Amino acid sequence: MSDLFDLPFEEDPETLTTEPEPEAPAPTRRIFTVTELTVRVRDHLEERFFEVWVEGELSGVRLYNSGHLYFTLKDSSSLLKGLMFRSALRYLKFKPADGLHVVARGKLSVYEPKGEYQIVCEHLEPQGLGGLQLAFDQLKTRLQAEGLFDIAKKRPLPALPRKIGVVTSLDGAAIRDILKVLRRRYRNVHVVIRPTRVQGEGAAAEIAHGLRQIVKVPHVDVVIVGRGGGSLEDLWAFNEEPVARAIAISPIPVISAVGHESDVTIADLVADVRAPTPSAAAELVVARKEEFSGRIDRLHERLVSCARARVQRLSRRVHELSGRRALAGYTTRLAMTQRRADELTRALTDSLRTAFTVRTRRLQVTERRLDAFDLGRRLARNRAALVGVDARLRQTVVARTHRARARLGAFAGRLDSLSPLAVLARGYAVCWNDDRTRAIRDAADVSAGDTIHVTLSRGSIAAKVSDVE
Amino acid sequence: MSSPSDNTIRDFEAAIAELESIVKKLEDGDLSLEQSLALYERGVTLSKFCHARLEDAERRIELLSERGELRPAPAGLSGDDPNR
Numbered sequence: 001m002s003d004l005f006d007l008p009f010e011e012d013p014e015t016l017t018t019e020p021e022p023e024a025p026a027p028t029r030r031i032f033t034v035t036e037l038t039v040r041v042r043d044h045l046e047e048r049f050f051e052v053w054v055e056g057e058l059s060g061v062r063l064y065n066s067g068h069l070y071f072t073l074k075d076s077s078s079l080l081k082g083l084m085f086r087s088a089l090r091y092l093k094f095k096p097a098d099g100l101h102v103v104a105r106g107k108l109s110v111y112e113p114k115g116e117y118q119i120v121c122e123h124l125e126p127q128g129l130g131g132l133q134l135a136f137d138q139l140k141t142r143l144q145a146e147g148l149f150d151i152a153k154k155r156p157l158p159a160l161p162r163k164i165g166v167v168t169s170l171d172g173a174a175i176r177d178i179l180k181v182l183r184r185r186y187r188n189v190h191v192v193i194r195p196t197r198v199q200g201e202g203a204a205a206e207i208a209h210g211l212r213q214i215v216k217v218p219h220v221d222v223v224i225v226g227r228g229g230g231s232l233e234d235l236w237a238f239n240e241e242p243v244a245r246a247i248a249i250s251p252i253p254v255i256s257a258v259g260h261e262s263d264v265t266i267a268d269l270v271a272d273v274r275a276p277t278p279s280a281a282a283e284l285v286v287a288r289k290e291e292f293s294g295r296i297d298r299l300h301e302r303l304v305s306c307a308r309a310r311v312q313r314l315s316r317r318v319h320e321l322s323g324r325r326a327l328a329g330y331t332t333r334l335a336m337t338q339r340r341a342d343e344l345t346r347a348l349t350d351s352l353r354t355a356f357t358v359r360t361r362r363l364q365v366t367e368r369r370l371d372a373f374d375l376g377r378r379l380a381r382n383r384a385a386l387v388g389v390d391a392r393l394r395q396t397v398v399a400r401t402h403r404a405r406a407r408l409g410a411f412a413g414r415l416d417s418l419s420p421l422a423v424l425a426r427g428y429a430v431c432w433n434d435d436r437t438r439a440i441r442d443a444a445d446v447s448a449g450d451t452i453h454v455t456l457s458r459g460s461i462a463a464k465v466s467d468v469e
Numbered sequence: 470m471s472s473p474s475d476n477t478i479r480d481f482e483a484a485i486a487e488l489e490s491i492v493k494k495l496e497d498g499d500l501s502l503e504q505s506l507a508l509y510e511r512g513v514t515l516s517k518f519c520h521a522r523l524e525d526a527e528r529r530i531e532l533l534s535e536r537g538e539l540r541p542a543p544a545g546l547s548g549d550d551p552n553r
Contacts, residue, residue, distance in 0.1 A: 160481045160522060170532075170546065179530065179546070188524065193542060194533040213537055292485065296519045299488050303512040306495040310505055351510060358517060 035112070042110035045117060049108035054119060055127060056080065058100045069096060073104060073119070081118035082106070088122050094134040101127045132232055136239050139266055143241075148248045149269045155253040157273060157284065159292055161221035163190045164285055165214040165252075167207060170195040173228040174259065174278035181282035185290070192217050197237075198227035204240035211246040211254070223250065224281045225267065226257030238265040247271055257281035297362050307351065318342075424457035431455075443468050478515065481522045488515040 032040070056073035063069050067086030072079050082104060084096075096102070106121040126134050143149065164182070168174045175193065182189045194210040197203040207225065214223055225247065227235070237243060238258045247254045247270040256271035257278040268274040275281035424430070431440040432453040440446060446465050454461045478484045491512045495505060530542040 158482075159485065175546070183528075188528050190529045190531075192531050192533050192539065193546075209535075210533075213535075214533055216537075217533060217539070292481075292519070293523050295485065296488070296516055296523075299485075299492050299512075300516045302492045302496065303488075303509060303516065306492070307505075307509045310502070310509075314502070347506060351506075351513060354513060358513070358520070362520070 034115075038110060038112050038115060041117070042112065045108040045110060051105065051107060052119070053103055053105050054080065055101070055103045058096055058102055059098050061096050061098050071096065073102070081111075081116055082121055083118060084121040084124065092124060094126055095138060096124055100134070103127055132236065132239075136266065139239065139241055139244070140269065143244055143266065143270065148244065155272045157253050157255070158221040161285060162219040163192050163217065163221065165217065165220040165223035166191060166193045167196055167210040167214055167223060167225040168193070168227055168278070169198045172198060174198075174226055174257070177228070177277070177279040178224060178257075178282040181279050182286060185283070185286040189286075190219075192220055199230065199234045199237055203237035204242045207237055208242035208246035211243070211250060215250045215252050220252065222253050222255065222285060224255045224257050224275075224278070224285070225271070226255075226275070226278050226281060227259060228278065229259035232263065235263065235265055238267040240266070243267050244270045255281045255284060300358070300362070311349070424455065427457075429454050429456050478518050481519060484515045484518050484522075488512055488519065491515070 054073060056075050059072050059074055061069065061071040067089065069084040069086075069089050071082050071084075073082050074080070084106075102124050104119060104121045105123040106119045108117055109120050110117045147153070166175065166178055168178075170193070179191065182191065192214060194214045196206040196210040198207065211223065211225060214220060225243075227238070229235075235258055238256070244266045247256070247267060253272040254270075255273045255275050256265070256267045257275040257280065258265045258267060259277045264274070273284060275284055432438065432455065433440060433445070434451045434453070436453055438445075440452060446452060446468060448465050448467055450465045452463055452465060454463055478487075491508050494500065495508055495512070500508070530546065531539045532542050533539055
């Protein structure tokens with residue numbers, strides 16, 4: 001029995017080649033052990049592909065406790081197993097993750113226990129913009145974990161900033177846009193600009209330093225940091241950690257204004273408020289002023305109208321009391337009340353006068369503002385449009401009425417022409433039998449002596465038939 | 470008596486908040502005449518203060534240097550340049 005299991009291919013290959021089996025007598029036949037073949041394949045692969053570059057998408061990325069990284073590289077139709085030892089992994093600037101498109105450098109080898117060939121990577125790099133994107137994602141994840149983006153940490157903008165800080169380049173469009181908007185909408189603004197570079201090596205450090213400085217200037221209550229639009233590379237400084245940190249530690253609210261609506265930068269995420277463009281940032285600061293001045297005006301009006309109502313109530317009461325003076329015996333008390341009321345009325349009137357002066361001034365300002373909006377002309381335009389519509393409507397109705405009336409007339413005419421009365425009007429007559437149930441159409445229907453009735457256009461005649469012809 | 474530098478008013482935000490609560494109290498009524506009057510007067514003071522604060526800053530543009538020094542911005546930048 002034992003020699004049945006003593007299979008030839010488990011023996012030494014040298015022995016096998018020297019002793020060919022009788023059924024397959026080919027002299028060139030050589031049988032390897034699996035290991036032998038695998039080793040050969042491995043040697044061959046390692047020799048032929050000792051340094052290759054291969055690109056593909058990472059998937060099944062797993063970091064083992066040993067510190068080695070295992071993954072699969074794939075494209076639309078093939079897979080390649082890969083691994084990267086801890087020693088090489090140390091030098092990577094990004095963290096490999098599923099779905100990343102990478103270029104791998106390494107040598108091909110075979111993992112003998114599984115008979116799988118694989119690439120042993122010495123270096124991996126993300127392809128295209130992937131590198132920046134990756135750095136972005138990774139910084140974002142880290143800062144998020146630290147809580148730098150927490151909504152709870154976002155501070156409201158000051159109602160009325162005494163000074164507005166701006167950190168940006170003096171050469172870009174951003175500063176001009178900001179100043180233009182501020183000049184147009186917030187005449188008496190005080191701006192402190194900290195000029196910095198906003199792109200290129202070292203820009204992030206400059207921006208961060210500028211931010212740390214400007215927040216210390218007395219009375220700067222809010223800071224705009226940003227630049228105009230550009231490519232992802234141009235905006236990169238706003239994705240770097242020093243800028244994020246400087247924004248995060250700012251004691252005053254920071255508005256980020258990186259001119260690129262679609263890409264959110266790290267600075268945007270850390271800032272208290274994100275404006276899509278520098279102009280928008282300036283508008284955010286200015287809008288607050290207008291909002292508040294309107295609010296004060298409304299509060300003031302309510303205050304004054306409360307006071308006025310109070311005065312009116314008071315004088316009514318004084319009136320009533322004086323009317324009752326003769327009846328009631330409280331002359332002294334009433335006199336005192338009257339005096340008190342008079343005093344208070346005077347005090348109120350004085351206050352009201354002051355208030356009216358202030359209010360009138362506000363009203364004038366508001367009116368000027370309204371004028372600026374040219375509301376009047378707009379209203380007039382709308383009214384003219386309305387009048388036009390009205391006239392058109394009326395014309396339409398009148399025209400339709402005319403048409404309806406004309407059609408009615410035509411119908412009436414046709415009805416008339418069908419009416420027997422119209423025929424009678426032309427001199428014809430209708431003869432009826434005696435009981436007026438039938439019109440007589442045939443002379444044979446009557447006999448001499450019958451009474452018949454003749455209907456004329458006007459009136460009718462009863463007649464006797466004297467003869468039938 | 471009720472100048473914008475009234476030291477009973479902390480700042481603009483506080484003034485607005487106080488003004489709002491005063492108006493609310495007055496509108497709710499139920500106050501003695503003296504109380505109403507006092508509130509009214511305080512309200513007028515606050516409202517004046519707020520308006521003054523809105524208008525009192527002067528238009529100014531300054532540059533902050535790397536060494537932390539402030540100097541006026543060139544006229545061309547500030548947009549007051551008539552050629553712009």
